Amino acid sequence: MKKPVLLELNTVPCTFIERLNRFVALVDVNGETRKALVTNTGRLEEFMIPGRKAFCLPKTSGKTDFVLVAFEDLEGKGAVIDTRTQAKAFERAVELGLVPWLKDCRIKRKEVKVGSSRLDYLFDCPGGETYAEMKSAVLRGGKRGEYAMYPDxxxxxxQKHIRELIELKKAGKGAMIFFIGAMPGVEKFRPYERGDPEIARLLREAEKAGVEIHALSISLLPGKGVILERPELEIEV
Structure with missing residues (x-):
């Protein structure tokens, strides 16, 4: 079945050289060394390997020339590491009604202040309002590489966001955390215990408290844009 294109992106091929700091990487574009913005604060060690093919998006302002959007992964597709691109693709999927666990919901607000945190979304759903946080799951695991995992x-x-969601649920409000498995070929989500055992523990606590936990998967199709791979992944917490 043809997978829907959520975002059209005019990325250019680039080659990863090194990560200078949390937010900046060096890439080679057409034989020139350029700076690229990195929006994902994870370590991304399985992708950030010198010489690995990647995909960059040109920028018109700021201290960097490009955004590092994705790394080449399976079947010539890209693993989308850019969290802004992940969010835009997710929002488009919701708008198109392609996310079954948000059926008949709409995004009411973004960047919603809750306690001492800001959560990504407030959804208006038939059953009432639901507070939600989005996380990027771009670590692959499992014998067949079938798991998207978070965090690395x-x-x-x-941790703070999950605790806020648990408290919201205990207060009788709708609460949800969802993960963007931004890689081709993933079928399931699970927390990466070695990355942060407290996150894994909190997710189990959240599930018991009634916080909704969901995941979907996307990838970059070079020359086309970001596609929806699977609208729902199996959850294992």
Whole structure:
């Protein structure tokens, strides 16, 4: 079955050289060394290997020339590491009604202040409002590489968000955390215990408290854009 294109992106091929810091990488574009913005704060060690083919999006302002959007992965497709691209693709999928676990929901607000945190979304659904946080799952696991996992390193921010969602649910409000498995070929989601055992524990606590946990998968199809791979992944917490 043909997979829907969620975002059209005019990316250019590039080659990863090195990560200078949390937000900047060096890439080779047409034989020239250029700076690229990295929006994903994970370690991304399985992708950020010198010489690995990647896909960059030109920028028109700022201290970097490109955004590092994706790395070449399976079947010539790209694993989308750029969290802004992940969010835009997800929002388009919701708008098109392609996310079964958000059927008949709409995004009411983004960047919603809750306690001392900001959560990514507030959804207006037939059953009422639901507070939601999105996380990027771009670590592959499993014998067949069938799992998208999060996080690949400790995340106190992620821990804080899950605790906020648990408290919201206990207060009788709708609460959800969902993961963008931004790689081709993944079928399931599970937390990466070695990356942050507290995140894994909190997700189990959240599930018991009634917080909804979901995941979907996307990938970059070079020359086309970001496609929806699977609208729902199996969850294992």
């Amino acid at each position: 390193c400790p995340s106190t921010r992620g």
